[in-house]
Amino acid sequence: MARATPFLMFQHGKAEAALDFYVATVPGSRIVSLERFGPDGPGPEGTLLRAHAEIAGQPVMAHDSFITHGFDFTPSFSFFLDCADEAETERLFAALGEGGQVLMPLDSYGWSRRFGWISDRFGISWQVNLP
Known part of the structure; x- marks a missing residue:
């Protein structure tokens, strides 16, 4: 069966700082795993290729986009x-x-x-x- 997981795409290398803030602020939150871009990219080394976290128990994925997009988050989510x-x-x-x-x-x-x-x-x- 398919599973839906909220996916947060951050720009400018902000994903880890955001996740750290949520884990420190929201009860029942934790970082499950972090996978980083390596020296061969394609994103800047050390930024997040993929992160799995729980925010108030809700599984969430996060990513640092190495492409600057003309859009960002909206309050609709x-x-x-x-x-x-x-x-x-x-x-x-x-x-x-x-x-x-x-x-x-x-x-x-x-x-x-x-x-x-x-x-x-x-x-x-x-x-x-x-x-």
């Missing part, structure tokens, strides 16, 4: 984080939003107690929710 309590909601919203952009401020919008939507400094979008 986001990680939706259900938080355990108010403190975790506030912490994740602040940490993931630092250096990024607030798309919807943390508030009560009628479908949960607290909800906010941000784009982090790497361009990945996060919906932070307190059910």
